[in-house]
Amino acid sequence: MILVEQLSKTYLTKKGSVSALDRIDLQIATGEIFGVIGVSGAGKSTLIRCMNRLEEPDSGRIWIGGDDVTQLKGRKLRKARQKIGMIFQHFNLLDGKTVYQNVAFPLVVAGHPRERIRQRVREILDLVKLSDKEGTYPAQLSGGQKQRVGIARALANDPDVLLSDEATSALDPETTYSILELLKDINRQLKLTIVLITHELEVLQHICDSMAVIENGRIVETGPVAKLFLNPESDTARKFVGVLEQYRNRRGLIEGLGEGI
Numbered sequence: 001m002i003l004v005e006q007l008s009k010t011y012l013t014k015k016g017s018v019s020a021l022d023r024i025d026l027q028i029a030t031g032e033i034f035g036v037i038g039v040s041g042a043g044k045s046t047l048i049r050c051m052n053r054l055e056e057p058d059s060g061r062i063w064i065g066g067d068d069v070t071q072l073k074g075r076k077l078r079k080a081r082q083k084i085g086m087i088f089q090h091f092n093l094l095d096g097k098t099v100y101q102n103v104a105f106p107l108v109v110a111g112h113p114r115e116r117i118r119q120r121v122r123e124i125l126d127l128v129k130l131s132d133k134e135g136t137y138p139a140q141l142s143g144g145q146k147q148r149v150g151i152a153r154a155l156a157n158d159p160d161v162l163l164s165d166e167a168t169s170a171l172d173p174e175t176t177y178s179i180l181e182l183l184k185d186i187n188r189q190l191k192l193t194i195v196l197i198t199h200e201l202e203v204l205q206h207i208c209d210s211m212a213v214i215e216n217g218r219i220v221e222t223g224p225v226a227k228l229f230l231n232p233e234s235d236t237a238r239k240f241v242g243v244l245e246q247y248r249n250r251r252g253l254i255e256g257l258g259e260g261i
């Protein structure tokens, strides 16, 4: 279970302060895929980055597997971070290192023996279906393959939680689909809790069990994903669902016209 309680974060800028998160409360069940959706600037990245302390919240608590991660320091924080994997929109791979070295990196940092690292990297590359790319450099990979390396690296230390920061936003629809399917498989096989942020309703619809809608740093709606489509309550949710319906209607119209030709 992940519990977020009254989490707040304000950025101080030259132009004044920006409230990015305003007393956020969330409850995420172990083993579920939980989506946070919102428009640009709503606070999604700040929220997910607070979960592994890439960002420091001003106040509030984040409980992950019994630990309040906001209170951890030093070695305990490093240990907790090993159990929270993260994947990014632009993959964040080490360009000068091979696929093998990228995936091995967190294991080397964690101080595992070389033989254990080799065994684990091979296992994980097999899981993400990149066993044939061990010696390849990121520049020689497609976007989808890069994200698979990112996922493999995030899973190397066998985390309990995977955070996904717009992991499919830079990918074409077909590759997005394959990465979402991979995340679903991983969630099932490893019983891994996944928290993902997105501004794409289709991503939420395809993969998430539950969701929260974030608007101007506040959670304005939460529940099962189906609820969002059947009964959107917030302005953000209504806009997202409205745009998707318009798009589907237009596509239906175009396909209908096509049939008449």
Ligand SMILES: Nc1ncnc2c1ncn2[C@@H]1O[C@H](COP(=O)(O)OP(=O)(O)OP(=O)(O)O)[C@@H](O)[C@H]1O
Binding pocket: 011, 012, 013, 018, 019, 020, 038, 039, 040, 041, 042, 043, 044, 045, 046, 047, 199
């Ligand atoms: N390092 C920073 N310094 C100052 N302001 C920031 C910083 N990071 C984010 N913000 C501001 O905080 C608010 C929330 O930003 P955040 O990146 O969390 O939103 P987001 O929903 O992830 O947006 P996007 O989808 O565009 O990435 C925005 O107003 C943003 O401009």
